[in-house]
Amino acid sequence: MKKIYFTLLLALSCSFVFAQNTKLQAKLDQKASEIEAKVIEWRRHFHQYPELSNREFKTGKMIADHLKSLGMEVRYPVAKTGAVGILRTGKPGPTIALRADIDGLPVVERNSLPFASKEKSTYLGQEVGVMHACGHDTHIAILMGVAEILAGMKSDLNGTIVFLFQPAEEGAPEGEEGGAALMIKEGVLDDPKVDVAFGLHISSQTPVGTLTFKPEGMLAASDMLKIKVKGVQAHGSAPWSGIDPIVVSAQIINGLQTIVSRQLDLTQAGAALTIATIHGGVRNNIIPEEVEMTGTLRTLDNTMQEEMHRRIKRTAENIAESMGATAEVEIIRGYPVTYNSPALTTWAQPVMERVAGKDKAVVIKAVTGAEDFSFFSQKVPGFFFFVGGMPLDADPTKVPSHHTPDFFIDESGMITGLRAMLNLTVDYMNSPMKGVSTGMKK
16 A cells, blocks of 8 residues: 555656646746847847957956846956856756857958948957857857846756856967866856856757757867978079978878878768968079968867877978978867767757757767867866757758858747757756766776
8 A cells, every 4th residue: 555655646746846847848938939039139239249259348248247137146357358147046956057159250241231240350460350250149149048037037946057158269369368268267167166068059051940969079179280391492493402392391281181081090080181371482483491381180089189190290290301301290289079978968868859849959970160168068067069040941051151251140040049058957957967977088
């Protein structure tokens, strides 16, 4: 009899919890619909007035003022121009970090939108246009909406939420610190101690209403490559009297391409190596003394990244030596792999499916772009995902990509990102995972 009684009690308890969760989810969806117009309005403001990395002065202040108006504990400025809002419910539970990046790019906007950017700034000593050509304006607006909704629902929540509005995701200006690494250095994950972090990114080439993600390596590590080839200057009419660094550089470029195509085990993870600039010489009939090349490396595996560094150095130096020249190789580490904790991703997938529908919550292949959310997910278990921002009638192969003058986002897709962040946060507060780790291989 006692066993039957206990079983009935457990069933009733589970039914009550399910009903409460369903009610809470419906409330989140209603609140998201109510605030959607305001979120779009914020997005248009930030789009019209973008600011470059570590120069987001007006952007950061507007965010901080909004967080203060919600009654949160606000820290500003953080990492030069960023803002942090802390929502404490006063009840025990996990501490969840939610992150949005806030900087624009040195791109001249070509859209005819009524809120298109006309802003100008200085980048690398040159006057440039400024544009939110990667969708960070949508990220700010979405997280501001999440903050407003959750601040108004504090009595329904458990634990603490840390809202991270992060500057300089696109990289700090030369000679400056910035971005996620600087936020971490200043303690945003330590006080209060963050348990998990969630982040999103709008995608101009993913249909509206779609959420995409994957466990483990979601985006690539990004390193910068510099190779300086030194030869012996000579007259162009007598190349045998010198050592031509341009010819040596051409051979090095060809040799480097065999590292990915012939030397790495691509069944383990993808990789890319691109030489993007080459500079040398001042006149058509003078063989220069020196050539400098720069490029980028993208890897999705830490071991492969180290192996690639070793092989690049060996290839460049040995080819140069074989031709009587020298090559100085410098590899500057950038962002690490953006890594989704496998356990956290498994937990998050049903939430994504509930928000977008099973057919629109899609596990994708890794992307060779890079993201400095990666620094957060190195320190705490992280889950990063993409939100569709492409019109449903558009061809993904023809729409403008990110970081281009014609970049375009369908604002009707923003509510999906808003609902995803809300549901991830509230679900995790109600059912946090025990012992979850980053899951990263060292």
